Amino acid sequence: MLGVRVPVREAEKVRRELHRKGLIARGYRIKRMNDVVLIPVEERARRELLNYELVEAEFEPLRRRRSFEEILKEKLTPEELALVKRSFDIIGDIAVVEVPPELEHRKRDIALALMEAHKNVRAVFRKAGEVGGTTRVRRLEHLAGDRRTETLHREHGLRLKLDIAKVYFSPRLAYERQRILEQVRDGEVVVDLFAGVGPFSLLIARHRLVKVYAIDINPEAVRYLKENIALNRLRGEVIPLSGNSRQVAPRGVATRVIMNLPTRSDAYLGLAFEVLRSEGGVVHYYTVAPEESLQDKVELASRVAERAGRKVEVLERRIVRTYSPRKYHVALDLRVF
Ligand SMILES: C[S@@+](CC[C@H](N)C(=O)[O-])C[C@H]1O[C@@H](n2cnc3c(N)ncnc32)[C@H](O)[C@@H]1O
Incomplete structure (x- = not known):
């Protein structure tokens, strides 16, 4: 040719x-x-x-990269293929997959297929338990590629260094973080009560001239948070605080509070109201509830607010994702007076 x-x-x-x-x-x-x-x-x-x-001249044809599905079809029987979970997370250059127990004998084939289909993936780990405990970390099993759990994840132009075996991080919240950022104005003071390695705090401080107090009880998360503050060019300021937010959160300062600890945040509503300025502000309350009882959560927030001499109004309610078959991880944006 x-x-x-x-x-x-x-x-x-x-x-x-x-x-x-x-x-x-x-x-x-x-x-x-x-x-x-x-x-x-x-x-x-x-x-x-x-x-x-x-x-x-003679030219070598380019081989099209085959999809995860196409590669699996060659390796697995149709019955096995039907059991493969198609959704997985890619955090930096590490993929985290779910492999059902029936496919135990195929776990490495699945991991290798994923690496072949996604050239940017250098390691594959399997979820080996539920997210649990105070630090919300889950156990992982290495399936293929590098035996390394530290990575650099990019999200909305941010660089987030983290260790998936030591800290909580979910790339599935990327849209939610952008949604919150769009509500924040220059001049605000934000308290991120459960900040992890800082994805909410850093995104806000990157784009707004704000002060963000970012708190986490997991020292590993705070170590990465500090590194991530240094890794990103920020307009605002992020102040990392290590410890239980009940003890270390500044009181009476915030125009906005982020409560991204969905399974336990109910118990921290009172704290969120204390952290807000006396003139009030917005609380981003993440919780877990069946859709039909979302109103119960609004009522809970109202009761706690009342005890603190405050009132709440729901600005927005949104299903973030499915938590379990009937329960959802929901976001309630509350205006607090
Ligand atoms: C669901 S993760 C969210 C992390 C982060 N906002 C994100 O989106 O990646 C909750 C975080 O809260 C932290 N945490 C749990 N209880 C806490 C407490 N009482 N005070 C401060 N941090 C806490 C955990 O260590 C974990 O990093």
């Missing part, structure tokens, strides 16, 4: 020009031989190109 022959030093410039003109032949690999490069081009390049050397 037809190719354009150029010296290596001009190759990128010529490739771009050919690309702009739509002349590059798709599906073939560009060839490099010592100090010349051969770029595969369409036949019509004969008529359009006068300035470049045209040659006849």
Whole structure:
């Protein structure tokens, strides 16, 4: 087939020009031989190109990357394939998958298929338990690739360094973080009561001229939070605080409080109201509830507020994701007076 022959030093410039003109032949690999490069081009390049050397050459076809599904189809029986969980998380360059016990004997095939389909994935771990305990960390089992749990995750232009075996982090909350950011204005004081490695706090401080107190009880999370403060260019200020937010949260300062500890946040509503300024503000209350009893959570917040001499009004309610078959992880944005 037809190719354009150029010296290596001009190759990128010529490739771009050919690309702009739509002349590059798709599906073939560009060839490099010592100090010349051969770029595969369409036949019509004969008529359009006068300035470049045209040659006849063999080009290797580009192999299309096969999907996770396609690779699995080759390795597993249809019955096994039906049991594979298709959703998985990619945190930095590490994938975290769920493998049902019936596929125990296939776990490595599944992990290798995932690595083949996603070239950016360097390690695969299996969820080996529920998220649990105070630090909300889960046990993991290594399935394939690097035996490493520390990674650098990118989200909304932020760089978040973290260890998936030592701290909580979910890439599934990316939209939720953006949603909160859009509500924050310059000049606010935010208290992130359960900050983890800082995805909410850092995103807000990156885009707004604010002061954010970011608190976590897990010393590992605070260690990464501090690293992440240094890793990102921020407009605002993030003040990391290590310890139980009940003890270390500043009182009477916040215009906004983030309570991202859905399974236990009910018990911290009183604290959130104490952290707010006396003139009030907004509380982002994350909790777990069946859809039909969401109103119970609103009533709970109202009762706690009343005891603190405050009133609440729901600004927005949103299902963040499914928590268990009938329960949802929900976000209630509360205006507190
Ligand atoms: C569900 S994670 C959320 C982390 C972070 N907001 C995120 O989106 O990645 C909850 C975090 O709260 C921390 N935590 C739990 N109880 C706490 C407490 N009483 N005071 C401060 N942090 C706490 C855990 O260590 C964990 O990092």
